[in-house]
Amino acid sequence: MKNIKVLGSGCARCNKLETLVRRAVEETGTDAEIEKIEDIREITPYNVMSTPALVIDEEVKVTGTVPSLDELKKLITS
Amino acid sequence: MSIDPAKDNESSRQSAMIPIIGVFVAALCWILLYTHLESLADLAVDLLPGHSRARESMHFFVYEVPKVILLLTAIVFVMGIIHTFISPERTREILAERPAGTGNALAAVLGMVTPFCSCSAVPLFIGFLQAGVPLGVTFSFLIAAPMVDGVALFLLLGMFGWRIAVTYILLGFLIAFVSGLVIERLKMEHALEEWVRELQKTPSPAAALQQDHSWRDRIREGLDSVRSIVGKVWVFIVLGVGAGSIIHGYVPREFMAGIMGEEAWWSVPAAVLLGVPMYTNIAGILPVAEALIGKGAAIGTVMAFMMSVIALSAPEMIILRKVLKPRLIAVFATIVASGIVIVGFVFNLLL
Numbered sequence: 077m078k079n080i081k082v083l084g085s086g087c088a089r090c091n092k093l094e095t096l097v098r099r100a101v102e103e104t105g106t107d108a109e110i111e112k113i114e115d116i117r118e119i120t121p122y123n124v125m126s127t128p129a130l131v132i133d134e135e136v137k138v139t140g141t142v143p144s145l146d147e148l149k150k151l152i153t154s
Numbered sequence: 155m156s157i158d159p160a161k162d163n164e165s166s167r168q169s170a171m172i173p174i175i176g177v178f179v180a181a182l183c184w185i186l187l188y189t190h191l192e193s194l195a196d197l198a199v200d201l202l203p204g205h206s207r208a209r210e211s212m213h214f215f216v217y218e219v220p221k222v223i224l225l226l227t228a229i230v231f232v233m234g235i236i237h238t239f240i241s242p243e244r245t246r247e248i249l250a251e252r253p254a255g256t257g258n259a260l261a262a263v264l265g266m267v268t269p270f271c272s273c274s275a276v277p278l279f280i281g282f283l284q285a286g287v288p289l290g291v292t293f294s295f296l297i298a299a300p301m302v303d304g305v306a307l308f309l310l311l312g313m314f315g316w317r318i319a320v321t322y323i324l325l326g327f328l329i330a331f332v333s334g335l336v337i338e339r340l341k342m343e344h345a346l347e348e349w350v351r352e353l354q355k356t357p358s359p360a361a362a363l364q365q366d367h368s369w370r371d372r373i374r375e376g377l378d379s380v381r382s383i384v385g386k387v388w389v390f391i392v393l394g395v396g397a398g399s400i401i402h403g404y405v406p407r408e409f410m411a412g413i414m415g416e417e418a419w420w421s422v423p424a425a426v427l428l429g430v431p432m433y434t435n436i437a438g439i440l441p442v443a444e445a446l447i448g449k450g451a452a453i454g455t456v457m458a459f460m461m462s463v464i465a466l467s468a469p470e471m472i473i474l475r476k477v478l479k480p481r482l483i484a485v486f487a488t489i490v491a492s493g494i495v496i497v498g499f500v501f502n503l504l505l
Contacts, residue, residue, distance in 0.1 A: 084274075085473075087271070087274070088386070089271075089382065110165065116276050116277065116280070116348060116476055116477070119277060120277070120280055120353065123281065123284075124277055124280035124281075125241075125242040125246065125274070125277050125278050126241075126242050126269065126271075126274045126277065126278065127277055140242070140269065141375065141378070142399070144376070145467055148338045151204070152505070
């Protein structure tokens with residue numbers, strides 16, 4: 077099972093990323109758990125300087141932008 | 155994945171041309187529309203009944219709303235593309251270990267072109283400190299980023315001409331530069347939250363993703379920022395222009411000049427105080443500024459009001475509270491506010 081984290085303290089784009097990630101996981105039928113990390117002290121260890129960020133299996137994949145649904149699907153399934 | 159890389163390259167080059175042509179066509183339409191706004195607004199207002207005051211207000215509204223939205227769309231698009239060339243990680247690399255002075259100046263300049271959103275002010279702040287960027291330099295960046303950004307520069311240019319735009323930017327730089335230096339001198343490190351102080355100078359490989367951008371991606375990023383920024387800010391524009399058009403049509407000149415004119419020295423600090431709790435985007439505040447100046451308000455006073463609305467906002471301070479103790483927030487707000495008041499006076503004296 078994959079572990080997917082969306083990092084970001086409640087800005088509009090962070091929520092958008094979370095929604096898109098949930099859709100991507102559902103549409104690709106990936107077995108994954110999705111977490112939303114809002115506490116800055118938990119975000120810090122990932123060394124992310126711009127939110128929203130996407131972390132898949134503890135690896136930072138995206139920072140500062142919201143990728144398109146297709147790109148997310150690729151990231152999640154690869 | 156593709157078997158024939160050369161062929162793949164060819165087709166991707168072709169599909170890359172489509173967005174570029176699209177941008178070109180859009181730019182032409184934009185210019186056509188923008189240069190005819192005045193006459194279109196005249197036409198629209200002529201169709202409306204009503205007495206002269208209401209008409210004057212209406213004209214201001216009908217002309218100003220599309221004008222600001224058009225300007226903002228173009229600027230945000232261009233800035234969105236510029237932002238794909240500069241990441242906060244890159245900026246941090248440039249600023250790390252710089253001495254005070256040069257560091258503060260560089261930070262203020264980079265604040266103008268680095269993508270910044272107040273919602274990621276905190277991770278950015280921590281990221282800077284971790285890499286060993288001095289506290290004062292970090293503040294120079296944080297002050298410059300919202301206040302002297304490219305959007306502000308080009309909107310001012312489009313609405314007030316180059317003289318005011320350049321003066322605004324230079325004075326904005328000065329405030330960011332000096333405030334950062336002062337904070338550095340005050341040695342405020344103890345006013346960081348404990349866990350943040352422990353993170354200072356603990357460089358760790360940044361999660362900088364060196365994404366290779368094609369022009370197609372860059373244009374998409376530009377469009378994305380138009381969608382997210384203009385989509386969010388248009389409400390402020392309509393409200394701002396609404397307030398502006400009421401001022402334009404109904405507020406007597408003598409009244410405005412009396413409270414915001416050059417004789418009323420106290421109006422500069424008053425404008426700054428009034429601006430702090432207000433929170434809007436530069437695009438929303440400019441139409442108000444334009445109407446106020448049209449009614450005889452002193453330029454310095456209006457500038458001070460604008461700067462305070464943009465650079466000192468209650469929501470940003472609440473966000474920063476997570477990493478700063480109240481004392482440092484108070485120091486930060488006081489220094490920036492005094493800087494803005496001084497700028498307001500200088501503007502009033504010079505112009």
